[in-house]
Amino acid sequence: MLTVIGLLSTTFGVSVASAVLPLISVELFAIGLVLTGPEIPWWLLALVIATGQIGGKLLHYSAARGVIRLPRLCQRKSEERTGRWRQWLERFRANCRQRPVWTGAVLLVSAVASLPPFAAVAVVAGWAEVPLSTFVVTGFIGRFVRFGALAIAPGAIIGWL
Template identity: 75%
Template sequence: MIGLLSTTFGVSVASALLPLISVELFAVGLVLKEPDIPWWVLALVIATGQIGGKLLHYYAARGNIRLPAFMRREKKEKPETKGRWKAWLDQFRENCRTRPVWAGTILLISAAASLPPFAAVAIIAGWAKVPVSTFLITGFIGRFARFGALAAAPAAMAAWL
C-alpha cells in the first residue's frame, strides 16, 4: 500500500504542475482497483501532492522562484496600457488585500470545485500576494474535500446500488 500511495503522491504533484495529467482519473482507477485504501488516506495524499505542486506556481507568480529563460516574458519598453484584463487583475489584487475572507472563499471554492480552475487561481493568488497561510489552508481543505468525495464515490455508489 505504501508503494501505491507514493505513486499517488507523485502523480498528484505531476498533475498539479502539468494540466495534461489527470489525478482524478488516476484516483478513480486506484479506488476501483484497490478498494481497501481508506478514502481519507487517499484524499490526504492527493491533496498534499496537489498543494505542493500548486505552491510552485504560487511562488513563481509571486516572484520567489526564478523561472527558466524560455518561460519568462521579456520586458519591453512600451507605455503601460490598461486593458480590461489588466484592470480586472488589479481589482482582484486589491480585493485580496482589502478583503482576506473574500480571497480565502475564492481559493476554497476553486480548490474544491475547480471553478475557476485552481491552476489559474493559484497563479493569480501568488501574483496578488495572498498570504501563503491562506493559500495553503484553504487550498488544502478544498482539495481534500474534492478528492475525498471522489475517492468515496465508488464505494457510495456500490452501497447505493
C-alpha cells in the same frame, strides 16, 4: 503487486505531477485505485493527494510571486504595461488584500470544484500576493474535500445500486 505504502507513494507522485502538468489526471488515477487497488481508507487517500496537489500548486504560486525564477522563454519582457488591463489587475490585487474572506472563499471553491480552474487560481493568488498561509490552508482543505468525495463516490454508488 505493490504494497499500500508503494501505492500511496505513487499516488503522491502522480498528484504532484498532475498539479504541475494539468494534462495528467489524478482524478482518473484515484478512481482507478479505489476500484482496483487494496482497501485504502478514503481519508488517507484524500490526505496524500491533497498534500501532493498543494505541493505542486505551490510551484505555480511561487513562480507568480517571483520567488522561483522561470526560464527565459517563460518570462515577460520587462517593459512596463499600462492601460485598462493593468488597471484591472491592480484593482484585483487591491481587492484581494482588502477582502481576505472573499479571497479565501474563491480559493476554497476553486480547490473543491475547480471552477475557476485551481491551476489558474494558484497563479493569480501568487500574483495578487495572497498570503501563503491562506493559499495553503484553503487550498489543502478544498483539495481534501474534493478527493475525499472522489474516493468515497465509487463505494457509495455501488452500495446505492
